[in-house]
Amino acid sequence: MFTVLFDQGSDGRMYGVWLLSGLGWTLSLAFFGWWLAFAIGLVVGIGRTVENRTIAILSRVYVEVFRNIPVLVQMFLWYFVVPELLPASLGTWIKQMPPPWGAFFPALVCLSFYTAARVAEQVRAGLEALPAGQREAAAALGLTERRTYWLVLVPQALRLIVPSLTSEVMGIYKNTSVALTIGLLELTAEARQISEETFQTFAAFGAATIIYLMLALAAYQLMSWIDERARIPGTAPPARRKSLRLLARRLPEGASP
Amino acid sequence: MNMHLPTPRLAGPAQAEPAIVLEGVTKFYGGFRALNHVDLEVARGETVIICGPSGSGKSTLIRCLNRIETHDRGRIVVNGHELTDALKDIAAVRREVGMVFQSFNLFPHLTILENCMLAPVQARGISRREARETAMHFLSKVRIPDQAGKYPGQLSGGQQQRVAIARALCMRPQVMLFDEPTSALDPEMVKEVLDTMVGLAGEGMTMVCVTHEMGFAREVADRVVFMDKGAVVEQDTPERFFSAPASERAREFLRQVIH
Ligand SMILES: Nc1ncnc2c1ncn2[C@@H]1O[C@H](COP(=O)(O)OP(=O)(O)OP(=O)(O)O)[C@@H](O)[C@H]1O
Ligand SMILES: [Mg+2]
Numbered sequence: 001m002f003t004v005l006f007d008q009g010s011d012g013r014m015y016g017v018w019l020l021s022g023l024g025w026t027l028s029l030a031f032f033g034w035w036l037a038f039a040i041g042l043v044v045g046i047g048r049t050v051e052n053r054t055i056a057i058l059s060r061v062y063v064e065v066f067r068n069i070p071v072l073v074q075m076f077l078w079y080f081v082v083p084e085l086l087p088a089s090l091g092t093w094i095k096q097m098p099p100p101w102g103a104f105f106p107a108l109v110c111l112s113f114y115t116a117a118r119v120a121e122q123v124r125a126g127l128e129a130l131p132a133g134q135r136e137a138a139a140a141l142g143l144t145e146r147r148t149y150w151l152v153l154v155p156q157a158l159r160l161i162v163p164s165l166t167s168e169v170m171g172i173y174k175n176t177s178v179a180l181t182i183g184l185l186e187l188t189a190e191a192r193q194i195s196e197e198t199f200q201t202f203a204a205f206g207a208a209t210i211i212y213l214m215l216a217l218a219a220y221q222l223m224s225w226i227d228e229r230a231r232i233p234g235t236a237p238p239a240r241r242k243s244l245r246l247l248a249r250r251l252p253e254g255a256s257p
Numbered sequence: 258m259n260m261h262l263p264t265p266r267l268a269g270p271a272q273a274e275p276a277i278v279l280e281g282v283t284k285f286y287g288g289f290r291a292l293n294h295v296d297l298e299v300a301r302g303e304t305v306i307i308c309g310p311s312g313s314g315k316s317t318l319i320r321c322l323n324r325i326e327t328h329d330r331g332r333i334v335v336n337g338h339e340l341t342d343a344l345k346d347i348a349a350v351r352r353e354v355g356m357v358f359q360s361f362n363l364f365p366h367l368t369i370l371e372n373c374m375l376a377p378v379q380a381r382g383i384s385r386r387e388a389r390e391t392a393m394h395f396l397s398k399v400r401i402p403d404q405a406g407k408y409p410g411q412l413s414g415g416q417q418q419r420v421a422i423a424r425a426l427c428m429r430p431q432v433m434l435f436d437e438p439t440s441a442l443d444p445e446m447v448k449e450v451l452d453t454m455v456g457l458a459g460e461g462m463t464m465v466c467v468t469h470e471m472g473f474a475r476e477v478a479d480r481v482v483f484m485d486k487g488a489v490v491e492q493d494t495p496e497r498f499f500s501a502p503a504s505e506r507a508r509e510f511l512r513q514v515i516h
Binding site for chain 1: 323325348349350351352353354355356358360362363364365366375376379380381407408409410411412424425428
């Protein structure tokens with residue numbers, strides 16, 4: 001059924017190569033988007049829990065704005081609207097970027113800003129789940145707020161939220177398909193082009209689906225492994241099954257969910 | 258000496274000056290008065306035991322001493338630093354005041370040794386080598402040097418609390434605060450922690466300790482402070498407090514803790 005993948009497409013390359021090229025864009029977008037999202041989300045998530053009111057409010061605004069606008073709308077905003085709002089020269093420069101990049105960068109910004117808002121909420125939840133005594137003990141030892149976060153709170157919070165960060169990794173990976181709406185030839189877009197050229201809709205999207213699933217599984221395994229590795233010795237008794245282990249909530253003693 | 262003069266930070270604590278001074282300290286949680294005009298002085302080298310019924314404000318008081326809680330009225334001077342909103346570097350004051358909590362509050366993601374080295378290196382700027390030596394010194398003193406490489410979750414409660422004491426001592430504090438350090442422990446582990454504290458008091462550490470361990474109070478206290486409803490009701494030497502408490506509320510309290 002997938003023999004169509006070995007047929008030659010209109011540009012002389014095999015359809016399978018089309019899919020792989022789409023996969024390349026999907027993965028680049030997901031990979032770079034994720035690390036940007038993680039970095040921004042970490043900062044914003046911390047920002048939501050600090051004493052400084054201004055920082056806390058700004059972080060809150062960030063989260064509410066980027067989390068509550070549909071990804072598709074955000075994609076259009078970054079692609080069509082933002083270049084118009086920028087100074088003319090910069091806007092023109094953006095609009096004249098050569099084909100894949102002209103869509104790739106807006107998509108990257110869109111997905112990472114959106115995912116960052118979600119990561120920020122996870123980071124905040126992780127920080128708030130830590131017992132108040134951790135912050136107090138660090139303060140009592142004379143650590144500044146900044147060092148308290150960096151050395152005591154964040155390392156623990158991140159360990160707690162590995163399972164929910166896994167969902168966010170999956171999320172950005174799946175949301176890359178929205179980039180087809182602004183013309184990025186990622187995996188879904190390539191599948192659609194194959195189906196349009198060959199009318200083999202089932203084969204084209206079937207192959208794309210399998211690729212999505214396999215990679216999701218790989219990402220899930222990777223995160224389970226990270227979760228395993230990051231576990232603090234002497235905390236949770238290992239759950240019996242591996243899948244349960246990832247889902248098991250491992251809060252330090254005295255933590256409230 | 259006139260205690261109403263704000264002590265300049267740079268002057269450093271003179272030996273004759275009390276380690277801790279509280280004058281008319283009042284604290285509210287919303288409309289609830291948790292501390293009601295508390296006056297208290299702790300001399301250098303003194304061991305003061307604070308006791309009183311649940312909810313009497315003991316934890317609130319001790320947490321105000323390193324400004325983990327802020328007081329609303331009155332003055333608190335610790336080690337020559339007045340604790341006010343204007344105080345720029347509260348972290349610097351806290352470095353001179355060690356605190357031990359009921360729930361240990363060790364950092365679970367760090368080994369015992371790392372727990373003891375973290376603040377000396379990160380807050381005091383001491384070299385890792387020196388911090389390690391200091392940490393091992395105090396871990397030996399609380400008699401668990403062999404656990405240095407383990408994580409807190411791998412230790413018993415009594416061991417964890419002794420690490421918490423060692424961790425605080427690694428900052429070389431002038432004053433140690435204890436808030437019910439043995440209340441979360443199984444009975445068989447209480448003694449090992451109390452023994453550590455007895456040793457500390459014997460070395461002349463200034464200590465303020467909230468505890469219901471009246472035998473321990475009798476043994477180490479220079480003074481027992483009895484609190485009720487956010488106020489200091491009476492304070493006396495342990496001999497007099499335990500044999501002839503002045504107030505009816507203290508007599509009632511003692512009847513309950515020393516059945
Ligand atoms: N964060 C808070 N918010 C509101 N009320 C509080 C808070 N912390 C303490 N209180 C109240 O202040 C009073 C004094 O509390 P505190 O913890 O100081 O008592 P305590 O003497 O240490 O009691 P215990 O022996 O039970 O530890 C209590 O009535 C308590 O309910
Ligand atoms: Mg208490």
